[in-house]
Structure formats: C-alpha cells, structure tokens
Amino acid sequence: xxxxxxxxxxxxxxxxxxxxxxxRLRGGFVDALAGLDLAAPRGSFxxxxxxxxxxxxxxxxxxxGLEAPTAGELAIHGRPVDAVRRExxxxxxxxxxxxxxxxxxDANVRLAFEVAGREAAAGAVERLxxxxxxxxxxRAKPSQLSGGMRQRIALARAxxxxxxxxxxxxxxxxxxxxxxxxxxxxxxxxxxDRAPTxxxxxxxxxxxxxxxxxxxxxxxxxxxxxxxxEVPLPRPRERAALRxxxxxxxxxxxxxxxxxxxxxxxxxxxx
Amino acid sequence: xxxxxxxxxxxxxxxxLAGGLVALLALWWLAAGLLRAQRVxxxxxxxxxxxxxxxASYVANGATTxxxxxxxxxxxxxxxxxxGALFVQFPLAERILLRVAVAAYCIPLVTLGPILVVxxxxxxxxxxxxALAVFFTTLLGTLQGLRSANPxxxxxxxxxxxxxxxAFLQVRVPSAxxxxxxxxxxxxxxxxxxxVIGEYFGASQGLGVALxxxxxxxxxxxxxxxxxxxxxxxxxxxxxxxxxxRVLVPWAGRDDVAVAWAEPPARAxxxxxxxxxxxxxxxxxxxVGIGGWYLLLRAFRLSDYFxxxxxxxxxxxxxxxxxxxxxxxxxxxxxxxxxxxGLGYGFGTLGAVLAALAMAAWPPLERAFxxxxxxxxxxxxxxxxxxxxxxxxxxxVGVTVIVSAVVFFPTLVYVxxxxxxxxxxAGEVVAAGGGSRLMVIRKVRAWYSLPxxxxxxxxxxxxxxxxxxxxxxxxxxxxxxxxxxxxxSESQFDTLWSGSVVLIGLSLACYGxxxxxxxxxxxxLGTGATR
Numbered sequence: 001x002x003x004x005x006x007x008x009x010x011x012x013x014x015x016x017x018x019x020x021x022x023x024r025l026r027g028g029f030v031d032a033l034a035g036l037d038l039a040a041p042r043g044s045f046x047x048x049x050x051x052x053x054x055x056x057x058x059x060x061x062x063x064x065g066l067e068a069p070t071a072g073e074l075a076i077h078g079r080p081v082d083a084v085r086r087e088x089x090x091x092x093x094x095x096x097x098x099x100x101x102x103x104x105x106d107a108n109v110r111l112a113f114e115v116a117g118r119e120a121a122a123g124a125v126e127r128l129x130x131x132x133x134x135x136x137x138x139r140a141k142p143s144q145l146s147g148g149m150r151q152r153i154a155l156a157r158a159x160x161x162x163x164x165x166x167x168x169x170x171x172x173x174x175x176x177x178x179x180x181x182x183x184x185x186x187x188x189x190x191x192x193d194r195a196p197t198x199x200x201x202x203x204x205x206x207x208x209x210x211x212x213x214x215x216x217x218x219x220x221x222x223x224x225x226x227x228x229x230e231v232p233l234p235r236p237r238e239r240a241a242l243r244x245x246x247x248x249x250x251x252x253x254x255x256x257x258x259x260x261x262x263x264x265x266x267x268x269x270x271x
Numbered sequence: 272x273x274x275x276x277x278x279x280x281x282x283x284x285x286x287x288l289a290g291g292l293v294a295l296l297a298l299w300w301l302a303a304g305l306l307r308a309q310r311v312x313x314x315x316x317x318x319x320x321x322x323x324x325x326x327a328s329y330v331a332n333g334a335t336t337x338x339x340x341x342x343x344x345x346x347x348x349x350x351x352x353x354x355g356a357l358f359v360q361f362p363l364a365e366r367i368l369l370r371v372a373v374a375a376y377c378i379p380l381v382t383l384g385p386i387l388v389v390x391x392x393x394x395x396x397x398x399x400x401x402a403l404a405v406f407f408t409t410l411l412g413t414l415q416g417l418r419s420a421n422p423x424x425x426x427x428x429x430x431x432x433x434x435x436x437x438a439f440l441q442v443r444v445p446s447a448x449x450x451x452x453x454x455x456x457x458x459x460x461x462x463x464x465x466x467v468i469g470e471y472f473g474a475s476q477g478l479g480v481a482l483x484x485x486x487x488x489x490x491x492x493x494x495x496x497x498x499x500x501x502x503x504x505x506x507x508x509x510x511x512x513x514x515x516x517r518v519l520v521p522w523a524g525r526d527d528v529a530v531a532w533a534e535p536p537a538r539a540x541x542x543x544x545x546x547x548x549x550x551x552x553x554x555x556x557x558x559v560g561i562g563g564w565y566l567l568l569r570a571f572r573l574s575d576y577f578x579x580x581x582x583x584x585x586x587x588x589x590x591x592x593x594x595x596x597x598x599x600x601x602x603x604x605x606x607x608x609x610x611x612x613g614l615g616y617g618f619g620t621l622g623a624v625l626a627a628l629a630m631a632a633w634p635p636l637e638r639a640f641x642x643x644x645x646x647x648x649x650x651x652x653x654x655x656x657x658x659x660x661x662x663x664x665x666x667x668v669g670v671t672v673i674v675s676a677v678v679f680f681p682t683l684v685y686v687x688x689x690x691x692x693x694x695x696x697a698g699e700v701v702a703a704g705g706g707s708r709l710m711v712i713r714k715v716r717a718w719y720s721l722p723x724x725x726x727x728x729x730x731x732x733x734x735x736x737x738x739x740x741x742x743x744x745x746x747x748x749x750x751x752x753x754x755x756x757x758x759x760s761e762s763q764f765d766t767l768w769s770g771s772v773v774l775i776g777l778s779l780a781c782y783g784x785x786x787x788x789x790x791x792x793x794x795x796l797g798t799g800a801t802r
Binding site: 026061064065066085086087088089090091092094096097098099100102111112114115116154157161167 | 421423424426427428429430431432433437441442445794
C-alpha cells in the first residue's frame with residue numbers, strides 16, 4: 001500500500017521549523033503563527049484541526065507558497081516551497097471554490113492543465129469530473145451549480161495534474177453529510193492510489209480521524225500548543241470504521257483537546 | 272431582483288422607452304408653449320421641419336464629428352486600460368502617477384483648448400479632447416474592475432504554479448469586464464461631447480461647428496435640431512456600448528463577485544513614520560508633474576508669451592510684489608466656484624442615487640428615462656446654457672442646474688452598475704425573508720454599490736468643478752470661470768495659468784480627501800479585502 005511505501009522519515013513530506021507569520025495592522029501587528037514546528041512523512045495524510053484563530057489556514061497558505069513566513073522555514077519533500085509551487089506540483093482546494101464564472105465546469109478543471117503548461121490527456125477532464133460525481137455537468141457554468149457541486153469541481157481541479165502535495169482547506173464544508181462521506185471515501189481512494197502528501201484543514205473531528213494518519217491540533221495564542229495525535233486505524237477505512245470504538249475514542253480525545261478542558265489525560269488510546 | 276431583459280416579451284421592453292420619449296416630447300411641447308414669448312424654445316414640429324431641410328449638412332458634419340469621436344474614444348480608452356493594468360500590477364506607479372492623471376483631467380478647458388490648437392495639427396485638438404473626455408472614467412473603471420477579481424481564484428492560480436502574467440490575464444482581465452463595460456457606456460457619449468467641444472476651439476466641419484454658427488446667428492430651431500441630433504447620436508453610441516457589454520459579459524451580477532475598491536488597500540505603516548510615507552508620494556507626484564510640464568513646454572517649443580512655466584506661476588502667486596493681491600483675487604473667485612460646484616455636485620449625486628434606486632427597484636423606469644438623462648448630458652453646455660439661464664436665471668440656481676446635469680448621468684450609470692452587481696445570494700436572503708424589492712435594495716444592494724458611488728465621485732468631483740467653471744463662463748459671469756475667461760481675452764496669461772494651477776490643486780485636494788474617506792468607509796464596512 002502507498003502508506004507503507006512512503007518515506008517514513010518525519011519531515012520528509014511536510015516540514016515546518018520555528019515558523020512564524022506576522023501580519024501588520026493599522027494599530028500594530030498580530031502573530032498568526034509563532035514558533036510552530038510540524039513534521040509529516042512523505043505520502044502521509046495529515047489533518048489540521050483547531051479553534052478559530054489558531055492559524056491553521058495561515059499554515060496551509062504558507063505551504064501553498066501564497067505567503068512567506070516572517071520567521072522560520074518550510075519545506076515540501078525536502079525542497080523550498082516556492083520551487084515545488086513553480087513546478088506545478090501543488091494541488092489546492094479552498095473553502096471558496098473560486099471557480100471562474102465565465103468558464104464552464106470542464107474548462108475550470110482544464111485551467112489546472114493550462115497553468116501547468118501541459119496538454120490534458122484525452123478524456124482526462126471527463127474522468128476527473130466523473131470522479132467527483134458530476135458526470136453530465138461538464139458544460140454547466142458555475143452560476144448554475146450548487147455550492148457543493150462547485151466545491152467538487154474545485155476538488156477535481158486540485159487533482160487534475162496529479163500533484164505531489166495536496167493542500168485542502170475545509171473543502172467539504174459546504175456539503176451535506178452524505179456527499180461529504182462519499183467524497184471522503186473518494187479522497188481516501190485517490191490518496192491511497194496516488195499517495196500525494198496531503199494536508200487537510202477541517203473543522204470536523206470525525207473527518208480528520210477518518211481520513212488522516214495523524215491529526216495535529218493547534219491551539220490559538222497565547223497557548224500556541226501543537227499536539228500531534230496519531231491515528232493508527234487500519235486502511236482502507238470503510239464506513240464501518242465510523243462505528244468502531246477506537247474511532248470514537250480518538251474523536252472524543254481530539255474533541256477534549258479542542259476544548260482544552262482536560263488538557264493532559266494521558267497518552268491517546270491505541271488500536 | 273432585476274429581470275433580464277431577454278425574458279421580457281419584445282413589446283413590454285419597448286413600451287417603457289416609448290413612454291419615456293412621449294413624456295419628454297410632451298414636456299418639450301409644454302415648455303415651447305409656456306416660453307413662446309422668449310422665443311428660445313421652438314416646438315418639436317418646428318425643429319423637425321428644420322432638421323429635414325438641413326439633412327444634407329447633417330450627414331457630412333455628423334460623419335466628421337463621429338470620426339473624431341471614434342478615434343478619440345479608441346486612443347483614450349486604450350491609454351486608460353494600459354495605464355490601469357500598469358497601476359494594478361505596480362501599485363508604486365499608481366501612487367505616483369494617478370495624481371498626475373487626475374491633474375491632467377482637471378486642466379480647465381479655457382487653458383487647455385488654445386494650447387491644443389497650437390500644438391496639434393488638423394483634427395488633433397478634437398481627437399485629444401475626445402480622448403481626454405474618456406480617459407479618466409475608463410481608468411477608474413479599469414482599476415475597479417481589475418481589483419474586483421476574486422482573491423481566492425488568484426490564489427488558486429498562484430498555488431498551481433501560475434505566474435503573475437497568467438493570474439492577470441486569466442483571472443483579473445475577465446473579472447474586470449463588467450466594470451469596464453460601465454465605464455465604456457459612459458465613455459461613448461463623452462467622446463462625442465469631447466469632439467464637439469474640440470470643434471468649438473476651431474474647426475471647419477462638424478456638428479460642433481454647425482452648432483456654433485447656428486447659435487451665433489440666433490437660428491433657434493436649427494440649434495435645437497443640432498442638439499437633438501447630438502442627443503440621439505449619444506444615445507445610439509450608449510446603446511451600442513451597452514449591447515457590446517451584454518454580449519461580452521453575460522455573467523455580471525449573478526455570481527459571488529468580491530466587491531473591491533478602486534484604491535489599493537492601505538498598507539499599514541512600517542519602517543519610517545507614516546507621515547514620511549504620506550508626504551513622500553505626493554511630493555513625487557508633484558515632481559513628476561512639474562517635470563512633465565517643463566518637458567512639454569520644451570518639446571512643443573511653446574512661446575513663453577502665452578505658455579507659462581512653473582516658475583512664472585510661483586512668481587505670480589508668491590514672490591511678486593502684487594502676489595498678495597493676486598492670491599486674494601483668486602481666492603475670492605474660487606470661493607464662488609466651490610459653492611457652485613459643491614451645490615451642483617450634491618444635488619446631482621443625490622438625484623442620481625435616488626434615480627438609480629428607483630430604477631433598480633423598477634426596471635421599466637430605467638428603460639424609460641436613462642436615454643433622457645443621457646441626452647441631457649450629451650448636449651454641450653454651450654447649447655444648454657442659454658435655456659437654463661432663461662428658465663432658472665443667471666444666478667446660483669442656474670449654475671447648480673448645469674453642474675447637476677453634468678454630474679447626474681455618469682453617477683447614475685455607475686451606481687446602477689453597482690446595484691446590479693451585488694451578489695444575488697445576499698439579496699435573496701432578504702427576499703426569502705419576505706423583504707420587498709425596496710428592502711433588498713436598502714439593506715443589501717445599496718451597500719454593495721458603495722464602491723461604485725466612490726468611483727463615480729472621483730469622476731464627478733472634477734467634472735463638477737469643470738462644469739462650474741464652464742457655467743460661470745457662459746452664464747453667471749462670476750467666479751473662477753469668469754476670471755479665467757477674462758484673463759484669456761485680455762491676454763493676461765499669468766493669471767490664466769496661475770488660476771488653472773490653483774484649480775487643479777483644488778481638484779487634487781478634493782480627490783485626495785475622497786480617497787481618505789473611501790479608505791475609512793472601506794475599513795468600517797469591511798466589504799472586500801482586496802489583494
């Protein structure tokens with residue numbers, strides 16, 4: 001399986017060392033991140049959870065090369081982020097699907113190929129649209145699609161050029177539970193098949209536990225604690241896994257961490 | 272929510288327009304009857320008769336003027352779009368050069384016209400004035416449009432490894448088309464007006480020339496006929512621009528469009544103090560302006576009898592023994608002009624906003640009366656002024672009416688576009704909650720249209736000052752407009768240039784104040800964090 005073949009060296013996938021991000025405001029400045037460390041192996045699936053204001057979206061943006069850190073450094077697969085970005089090896093999907101309203105759905109997916117300067121293989125775009133379950137909607141304009149459908153097109157676009165690293169910021173936020181679960185299963189299947197190093201920012205603890213190898217909990221300032229919870233559940237994870245006691249224990253543990261009530265309750269439960 | 276015109280059966284879409292025209296004609300006939308003694312308002316029938324009699328000359332003159340307007344339209348818009356693109360990609364250039372562009376836009380016609388005639392051969396002055404008429408509004412529209420691109424879409428392109436050029440061409444440019452369309456709708460009739468005014472400064476053929484001749488010979492029916500033809504042409508050009516926009520930009524107003532402000536977001540102070548940064552860029556703009564001034568004087572070898580240098584202006588205003596008296600004279604005149612412009616701007620904007628709200632609430636109104644507003648705007652003030660003076664007098668009211676008319680139409684177009692571009696979802700929330708169409712406007716669309724209001728204000732404030740100057744020249748005989756015209760006719764070029772410089776400075780100050788106000792409102796409302 002892809003997970004086993006992945007480089008197990010921590011930090012070979014996503015690495016952040018002493019990362020800080022300071023934003024200037026009118027009155028002064030705010031540190032969205034300070035002294036943050038993160039290490040994820042290549043080909044792994046990492047979920048990022050935390051309360052609002054903890055900086056998880058900022059961290060994702062730093063890994064996408066959209067912002068530069070004001071302190072510390074980041075690396076993807078051992079290389080500087082900007083180099084990886086310029087080689088079109090990053091796939092992103094944000095909360096805002098950000099489809100171009102003047103392009104049809106398939107043209108929006110094709111944008112990824114155009115930016116990468118590559119020809120889409122015959123039928124590649126159609127396959128991607130079928131992958132996210134929107135067969136028949138290729139020629140639809142974004143204004144004719146629901147929010148969830150737009151988000152699925154955005155996901156197809158993110159996967160189009162088979163990126164080495166996948167950065168997702170709450171891409172399933174606007175979807176109903178059924179579609180969300182369906183897409184989670186799809187994402188897992190794709191990830192097991194192609195093994196991009198994946199970072200998923202999510203508000204849903206269940207989604208994080210279902211998809212990820214490890215869940216990183218960020219707490220907002222002034223605490224700024226980074227807690228890593230391993231998710232040793234076996235793969236592939238089917239819907240039945242959602243009912244297992246281990247799954248529930250992990251979810252409960254993470255929920256407690258998020259509420260910061262219990263703090264240290266001992267080591268996380270093992271499978 | 273506005274229904275797309277295409278969904279209306281053809282008859283219903285023509286009815287409001289016909290209704291508006293009929294109303295206009297009725298008003299005209301009434302005025303002709305009421306003012307019969309003064310003989311300034313001929314009946315529509317008389318005008319029509321004269322038109323038919325003159326039809327041959329209309330074709331020749333019309334072709335000339337349209338050609339000049341077309342070339343000016345192309346040149347002015349091309350320059351504006353290119354400069355706008357430059358400013359968006361290089362905000363530093365904008366901070367220095369935008370002020371210079373505003374200053375150029377604010378040069379009083381009285382000063383500019385004669386220079387253009389001396390400097391440019393043949394059709395040059397008319398094309399230049401037509402280009403200048405469109406340049407500024409298209410520049411602002413381009414800036415607003417390019418900055419309205421969805422920041423998330425730009426991020427996606429960048430994260431996918433796309434460069435600046437790709438992000439610009441594939442995201443910013445298509446996003447800019449709705450705003451550019453609104454600007455071009457205003458520019459089309461404005462170019463025509465610019466060409467006509469250019470002909471006033473000296474030409475052998477054209478509708479403007481015919482208008483001057485008809486007016487000076489007191490041929491009232493012919494004057495009105497020419498004005499009507501100009502209005503009709505302006506309307507056709509506007510319709511053409513509007514149709515073009517609809518074809519190119521069918522997606523406007525339906526999706527979630529990030530509202531953006533024409534100014535780049537204010538960067539918080541860092542490094543050296545805020546005061547240093549605030550003062551540095553205006554100083555740089557001033558340097559560029561003065562440098563350009565000297566350069567143009569040198570390049571075109573303008574005689575120093577009538578073309579003054581910055582140093583001459585400094586002498587006149589500061590170092591000359593009579594400087595204090597000069598300044599006092601200018602100040603007194605400017606006080607009057609500010610009042611004239613301010614009142615006209617206030618009423619014109621208020622009227623435009625109310626009209627836009629009404630038209631947004633009830634689309635048939637737009638189809639009925641927008642052409643009328645366009646007509647009023649497109650007739651040169653020189654033709655309108657006598658009528659206004661007759662009806663409203665040569666005092667404050669008359670000037671206010673003229674300036675309001677100048678401000679009304681562009682503001683109306685901008686605010687309408689702004690109201691239309693509000694994201695549909697936001698309005699639907701209110702509508703689904705049982706809100707009436709008016710409530711949707713009040714609570715949602717009006718706020719989303721605020722950026723458009725500010726963009727139109729930046730355009731309208733210099734226009735109001737220019738309109739006030741013109742009205743004072745033609746009608747009231749007071750204020751800075753009168754001062755400048757008298758200076759020109761008495762060859763007192765020091766006064767002419769110094770007065771123009773102070774006027775430009777005033778316009779720039781207003782423009783800067785508007786910018787500060789816009790930033791404050793943007794920060795307060797939080798609509799649209801642009802990148």
